Amino acid sequence: EVQLVQSGAEVKKPGATVVISCKVSGYTFTDYCMHWLQQAPGKGLEWMGSVDPKDGETRYAQKFWGRVTITADTSTHTAYIDLSRLRSEDTAVYYCATGLNREATTRTPFFDSWGQGTLVTVSS
Amino acid sequence: DIVMTQSPDSLTVSLGERATINCKSSQSVLHTSNSKNYLAWYQQKPGQPPKLLVYWASTREYGVPDRFSGSGSGTDFTLTISSLQAEDVAVYYCQQYCTTPLTFGQGTKVEVK
Numbered sequence: 001e002v003q004l005v006q007s008g009a010e011v012k013k014p015g016a017t018v019v020i021s022c023k024v025s026g027y028t029f030t031d032y033c034m035h036w037l038q039q040a041p042g043k044g045l046e047w048m049g050s051v052d053p054k055d056g057e058t059r060y061a062q063k064f065w066g067r068v069t070i071t072a073d074t075s076t077h078t079a080y081i082d083l084s085r086l087r088s089e090d091t092a093v094y095y096c097a098t099g100l101n102r103e104a105t106t107r108t109p110f111f112d113s114w115g116q117g118t119l120v121t122v123s124s
Numbered sequence: 125d126i127v128m129t130q131s132p133d134s135l136t137v138s139l140g141e142r143a144t145i146n147c148k149s150s151q152s153v154l155h156t157s158n159s160k161n162y163l164a165w166y167q168q169k170p171g172q173p174p175k176l177l178v179y180w181a182s183t184r185e186y187g188v189p190d191r192f193s194g195s196g197s198g199t200d201f202t203l204t205i206s207s208l209q210a211e212d213v214a215v216y217y218c219q220q221y222c223t224t225p226l227t228f229g230q231g232t233k234v235e236v237k
Contacts, residue, residue: 035226045174045217047226061225095173099221103180108221110164112185114173 002026004096004115011121017084020118022096024077030054032098033106034079036070039117040092048094050107051079059107086122093117126150126220130229138237143205145232147218152198155222162222165194165203167214168231174217178203210236 007021022034035050049060053072060068069082079096095117099109127150137143153162161181166174176185178194181201191206205212213236218229 044231045219045228047224047228050224059224097173101179105221108162108224108226110176110179110219110221111166111174112176117173 002100002113004098004113006094006096006115006118009119009121011123012086014087014122014124016086016122017082018086018090018120019080019082020094020096020120022079022081022115024079024098027100029072029077030074031106032100033109034070034072035097035109035111036068036079036081037095037097038090038092039095040089043092045095048081052107053079083120086120088122090120091122093119125225126153126222126227128218128220128227128229130216130218130232132232133230134233134235136235136237137205137208139210140207143208143212143234145203145216145218145234147196147201147203147229149199149201149220153220153222154198161197161201162220163194163196163201164219164221165192166217166219167212168217169214177216205234208234208236 003025005023030053033050033052036048038046049070051058051070051072067084072079096115097111129148131146163181165178168174182194193204195202215231215233
């Protein structure tokens with residue numbers, strides 16, 4: 001069974017950095033890019049970026065460029081997202097997601113597998 | 125960036141009736157190389173991650189009831205729920221996966237009348 005299990009909720013002060021993890025099981029971690037998405041309260045989904053665990057290559061959305069770092073640890077089958085210089089607008093649920101369907105293109109997939117989400121609250 | 129625009133923002137439908145959600149992309153998501161539309165639909169219920177319903181604009185994900193169907197090509201797409209059930213109350217999103225940044229519509233909230 002495929003599982004993407006994310007770390008727990010975080011409360012951070014403005015200006016701080018948050019690190020969220022996504023531990024996977026049930027598939028070959030290095031075969032598929034891991035993507036991260038943001039969903040602010042009551043809002044839609046926004047793609048933040050992705051990492052290819054095979055070679056560490058990353059892609060980021062321009063909106064988050066310079067504040068986000070996505071990495072993958074192949075020894076623990078875990079992907080991470082670091083978001084720095086937090087501000088109140090970063091209060092959101094963050095999801096890791098991937099596309100395991102063999103028809104999906106790993107770097108630009110449709111997402112058939114999702115983590116449960118991690119709520120990050122930024123408040124002074 | 126490809127902008128995805130859904131309509132309507134919300135929809136109230138009686139049980140057993142048809143619900144239709146539209147999605148328009150700011151540029152074509154049809155790849156001429158394989159004649160496929162890089163368009164997916166998701167359903168999201170409160171407190172849950174999105175669930176994939178349809179990909180390639182019209183291919184239903186395994187296990188998704190056949191009352192859900194997708195259609196369209198190029199820049200204009202539709203998700204249809206042929207006979208709304210109580211468990212279909214949710215927010216629905218379209219997504220293009222033609223190019224990065226991957227982008228989503230703003231969502232359509234479906235409620236029961």
